[in-house]
Amino acid sequence: MSNPAKKLENLKVDLDNAKSFFFKNIEKMESTIHIYTHIDADGLAAGAILGKALYRANIPFQITILRQLEREEILKIANMESNNFIIFSDFGSGQYLELQEKLIENGHLAPFLILDHHLPQNIANKEDFDSIKDIHQKTTPWQINPYFYDIDGSTEISGAGICYYFAKCLNEKNLDLSPVAIVGAIGDIQNQGPNKSFMGLNSLIVDDAKRNGYIEIIDDLNFTSLKPLNEAIAYSSEIILPGLTNNVNKTLKFLQTLGILMENSEGNVRTLQDLNKDEKQKVSSAIIEYASLKLDIEPSEIIKKLIVNRYLIKNEINYSDLYDTREFSFILNACGRTNNAALGIAIAMGDRKNSYEQAQENQLNYKKSLMKGLSWIKEKDKIQQMDFIQYFFGEDIIPENIIGTVSSMLIRSKLINIMKPIFGVALREDDEVYKISGRAHEQIVDKGVNLSEAIREALTLSNLDSLGGGHPPAAGTIVPVNKIDLFLENCNEVIKKQLKT
Numbered sequence: 001m002s003n004p005a006k007k008l009e010n011l012k013v014d015l016d017n018a019k020s021f022f023f024k025n026i027e028k029m030e031s032t033i034h035i036y037t038h039i040d041a042d043g044l045a046a047g048a049i050l051g052k053a054l055y056r057a058n059i060p061f062q063i064t065i066l067r068q069l070e071r072e073e074i075l076k077i078a079n080m081e082s083n084n085f086i087i088f089s090d091f092g093s094g095q096y097l098e099l100q101e102k103l104i105e106n107g108h109l110a111p112f113l114i115l116d117h118h119l120p121q122n123i124a125n126k127e128d129f130d131s132i133k134d135i136h137q138k139t140t141p142w143q144i145n146p147y148f149y150d151i152d153g154s155t156e157i158s159g160a161g162i163c164y165y166f167a168k169c170l171n172e173k174n175l176d177l178s179p180v181a182i183v184g185a186i187g188d189i190q191n192q193g194p195n196k197s198f199m200g201l202n203s204l205i206v207d208d209a210k211r212n213g214y215i216e217i218i219d220d221l222n223f224t225s226l227k228p229l230n231e232a233i234a235y236s237s238e239i240i241l242p243g244l245t246n247n248v249n250k251t252l253k254f255l256q257t258l259g260i261l262m263e264n265s266e267g268n269v270r271t272l273q274d275l276n277k278d279e280k281q282k283v284s285s286a287i288i289e290y291a292s293l294k295l296d297i298e299p300s301e302i303i304k305k306l307i308v309n310r311y312l313i314k315n316e317i318n319y320s321d322l323y324d325t326r327e328f329s330f331i332l333n334a335c336g337r338t339n340n341a342a343l344g345i346a347i348a349m350g351d352r353k354n355s356y357e358q359a360q361e362n363q364l365n366y367k368k369s370l371m372k373g374l375s376w377i378k379e380k381d382k383i384q385q386m387d388f389i390q391y392f393f394g395e396d397i398i399p400e401n402i403i404g405t406v407s408s409m410l411i412r413s414k415l416i417n418i419m420k421p422i423f424g425v426a427l428r429e430d431d432e433v434y435k436i437s438g439r440a441h442e443q444i445v446d447k448g449v450n451l452s453e454a455i456r457e458a459l460t461l462s463n464l465d466s467l468g469g470g471h472p473p474a475a476g477t478i479v480p481v482n483k484i485d486l487f488l489e490n491c492n493e494v495i496k497k498q499l500k501t
Contacts, residue, residue, distance in 0.1 A: 004156070004200045008165075010149045011201075015169040017141035018113060025111040026059065026085050033061040034084045036069070036077065036091075038159065039341055039401075041187025041332035043090035045160035046115070048348030049177045049184075050089055053167035055349075056174070065341035067401065068435075069095050070467055070478065078102040078110070086112035090159030090184075093120045093145045094469040096135075114143040115162045117153030118470055124453045125472075126152060146201070154471035155192060156200025160184025164205060178209035179313045179325065180348050186311070187329035189408070192442070196222065196308035206311070213314060215325070220310040221272060221280055225327065227371075228269035229262070230255055233287075237412050238305050241287065242294045254290075258282045273327065321360065322347070331359050334366035337401045366402075373398040373406045378415055383422070386492040388499065390416060394426035404437035404476065411439045419444055421451060421495060425484065433478045436487070440473045448498045451475040458490040 026033065033054055037047030047063050054061040066073055069091040077086070081103070092099060092114035098121075103110045119126065120135050126147055136148040144162055146153045164181035167174040185191065185202050193199045198206050209215040222239060223232040230252040234245060244251045252269065255262055260279050264270050275283070284306065291302045311325040321327045335344030340362050346355040373394070377383065382392045394403050407424035410416050418441035426435045438451040450472040459468050459477060464487070468477030479487045 004151075004204055007149045007151050008201055008204060011144070011146070011151070011165065012169070014140060014144055014148070015166055018144055018166065019169050021111075021141040022085070022113060029083065029085055029111075031084045033059055033087060034081060035061060035063045035087045035089060037063060037065055037088075038069075038090040039065050039067045039336040040090075040404075041329040041336065041344075042158045042160050042184040044332045044336055044341060044344040045180050045184030045187065045329075045348050046089040046158075046163040048345050049160060049163045049167050049174075049180050050087060050115075051345065052177060052180075052349050053170050053174050057170060063342075063345055065336065065345070066091075068467075068476070068478070071095075071098060071465075074098050074102050081110045084110065086110060087115060088112060089115045089163050091118065092116045093143065094118050095121060095467050096139060096143055097121050098467070100139075112142060114139075114145070115159070115166055116144070117146050117157055117159050117162055119147060119153065119452055120145060121467075121469070122456075123147070124456070125450055151200060154188075154473065155190055157202055157205075158185040158188045158190055160187075161202060161205055165201075175208055175212055176214060178205050178212070179214050179311075181205050182209060182215065182311055183325045183328045183332065183348070186325050187333055191309070191311075195219075195304070216312050216314055218310050218312060219307045221284055222306055222308040223272050225271045225273040227271065229272055229275070229283075230269055232272060235413055235415075237418075239287070239291075240295075241291055244290075254286070255283065258286050273324075321363065322352075322356070331363050333405065334363040335359055337405060338362045338366050338369075339401065369402055370405060370409065373402065374409060374413070374415070377406075377410070383410075383416055385420075386488070388420060388495040389423060389488070389492045390420045391423040391425060391488055394424065398424070398426060400426040400428050400435040403435055404439075404474075407437045407439040408474070411441050421449055421454075423488065423491060425488075427481070428478070432481045434481060434484050435476065435478055436468075437476045438470075438474065438491075442473065444499070445472045448500065449495060450498060454491055454494040454498060457494045458487055461490040461494070462487045 035047055035050050037043045051061060051063055093116035103112055123131055132147050146157050151157060160181045164177055167177055190202055191198050223236060230248050234248045234251040244254055262269055264274055288299050288302050292299050312323055316323040321331055332344040335341055343355045343359045347359055376397045377392060383390050398406050403424040403426035407422055410422055416422060421438055421440035424437040428435055438455060440449045440451050452469045452471055452475040455468040455475045455477050459466055462483055466477050469475055
């Protein structure tokens with residue numbers, strides 16, 4: 001994480017080469033730019049940044065959103081895109097060999113650019129410096145990846161961040177897209193520094209946004225706004241309060257004693273987002289006092305976990321869903337996961353009318369789906385255990401498009417054992433495959449768990465040729481229905497090996 005500014009200088013050299021490669025090809029081809037991007041918040045933010053940059057440059061483009069860049073999709077792209085320049089954002093590195101083979105070596109000759117932050121294909125971990133250097137040399141100038149510059153793509157920069165730096169390289173005026181890059185990074189939960197701050201190149205993007213007046217950073221309470229406030233406090237994985245943690249009724253009474261109205265106009269318990277500044281101060285002071293007495297620790301230690309950075313976009317309407325970058329990222333994720341990804345792209349590119357209104361309705365339905373899934377898992381005891389992993393099947397309750405989000409929420413909740421990675425398994429409609437979404441808590445990632453490596457190795461052990469990967473704490477793939485038991489058993493064995501037990 002040392003000297004991000006120096007690492008950025010190294011990245012900029014390749015960005016300039018990628019820019020020259022881009023313009024040289026599009027001038028020769030005189031074609032539309034086709035952007036392919038991922039369906040999650042980071043992918044939509046990345047695609048929107050590229051779209052806005054090309055729009056400003058009067059370069060024709062179109063954007064296609066994919067749930068995954070799988071072999072079948074690569075074949076389709078190879079058969080369709082012989083005349084267009086292609087940009088892959090927030091994926092592509094994990095599939096670069098297939099892209100190279102199908103789009104270049106097989107005679108399609110479709111030039112492309114990869115702007116991604118995931119570990120490159122066949123790289124087990126970020127310490128494999130020689131192999132990463134070799135890939136860097138062989139794929140310059142058409143692949144930009146943070147690991148080429150000793151930058152951790154899981155914590156220091158997101159896909160949207162890589163696309164932001166490319167857009168900034170195209171035109172310095174694209175500095176105003178820095179808040180969208182922050183939204184993408186938050187969508188990938190990269191604000192993991194002290195008080196939910198950013199590290200590495202993400203911190204430099206924040207500096208760009210703050211210095212140019214696009215964002216402000218405030219202190220706020222470290223609770224989710226997805227749940228009623230009493231549930232958010234009771235089920236917090238970071239703020240442990242004896243007598244209140246895991247007890248939503250006592251937590252509700254605790255809040256009521258503060259004199260805060262706890263019901264909104266619809267009769268539902270208010271969320272953190274519904275509270276004004278004075279109410280938040282009351283809650284903050286009460287929790288600090290309560291924890292100091294119950295835990296016998298200094299208030300300063302509580303404050304470190306309780307108060308976090310909140311990144312607010314200054315040109316958005318105060319307290320709208322797009323004012324807070326965390327809520328903005330949730331809206332994008334909701335759009336992507338409810339088959340309305342185009343709305344997310346439109347919003348991230350600046351549409352504040354019809355698209356935003358539709359997205360607000362999607363967000364409400366999305367929240368309901370997530371809460372329904374979590375409640376179902378808890379009430380029906382759906383988590384199944386192996387010695388070193390745990391897993392659940394979404395069945396007809398949790399579909400493929402939200403299985404990863406539910407898995408992430410489980411890791412951040414108190415519903416499961418965080419010392420084992422969890423694998424969410426969802427049946428893909430009209431296909432005999434399961435979508436796998438693996439998630440691991442940072443505590444076991446620090447002990448050696450690498451889900452990107454584990455999934456790839458488990459695929460090999462299971463004699464499966466699916467593409468798989470991601471980051472150490474979050475990775476995914478697809479597995480044929482008749483191979484799921486074997487795959488999970490192999491995941492269990494690989495995680496056992498990674499933990500060196």
